[in-house]
Amino acid sequence: MESNTEEALRAKAFAEKQFMAKDFVGAKNYALKAQMLCPELEGMSQMVATFGVYIASEAKINGELDFYSILGLDPSVDKSKLKKQYKKMAVLLHPDKNRTVGADGAFRLVSEAWMLLSDSMKRRSYDQRRNLFAGYSAGGYDNCSKFSASHSRLDTFWTVCTSCHVQYEYLRKYVNKRLSCKNCRGVFIAVETGLAPMTGSFPYSTYSHVPENGVTRL
Incomplete structure (x- = not known):
């Protein structure tokens, strides 16, 4: 039993060393080894x-940051389970009780996740950004249209540049077209987001021509 304790203490020391070297996976593996021993x-x-x-x-x-992963939760979790998980992690991580190296930083991350995800409006906006990126990176642009909201004009829609996040309003004929951003000049797919206009938006933008490469530019 003594040998197990000594080996566990060595593994714990290695875990702390790995953490200081920012090898977080290695640090957790050593911590798990110490816990098992x-x-x-x-x-x-x-x-x-x-x-x-x-x-x-x-x-x-x-x-x-992936706040759901930080809390160890699925994005579909309801608010009651979100609160329960936050309280559980807050007890584990609070620096007053947790003497582990890095506990204060982990507690701040969990608190930041809770502050955003417990606010319905902030969580909705965060989820829209997550899902927009997921649809863009997977090429599933059509799936993003489910986030559409009612607009003041039925012949226009709102989209966002995936590089600089500036929002635009276009005629509906440009839905899912490859467009050139006015702000950063990057190319993006005009996915209908349904996001409310924010600072840094271009209402009712139009384009003058479509070149041979298929990218619509000013």
């Missing part, structure tokens, strides 16, 4: 949870 070793479940949050924080979606 000596389940009664103090603070191991907290260490595993802490390093797991850092692993999740490295998975970005369109440059944004």
Whole structure:
């Protein structure tokens, strides 16, 4: 039993070393090894949870943190389960109780996830950005149209440049066409998003011609 405890302590020390080197996967693996060797070793479940949050924080979606992964939840989760999971993780990660290296950072990430996802409007906007990116990267542009909202004019629609995120309003004949962004000049697919106009939008934009390469430009 003593040998197991000593080996577990060595594994814990290696876990902390890997974390400081920003090898979060390696850190969690060593922490799991220490926990398996000596389940009664103090603070191991907290260490595993802490390093797991850092692993999740490295998975970005369109440059944004994946807050669902940080909380260990599916995007379809309802608010009651979201709250329950947040409370559980907050207890595990709070720096007053968790002495693991990096616990304060993990707690901040979980708190940030809760603050965004517990706000219905912020969560809706975040989910729209997630799903828009998922549809764009998978090539499933038509699926994104389910996020359409009613517009003031039925002959126009709102879309967004996937590079600089500036919004545009176009005639409906441009839906799913390859367009050139006025702001960054990047090419994007005019997927109908249904997003409400925000700062940095171009209402009712039009184009003058379509060149041979099929990209509509100003």
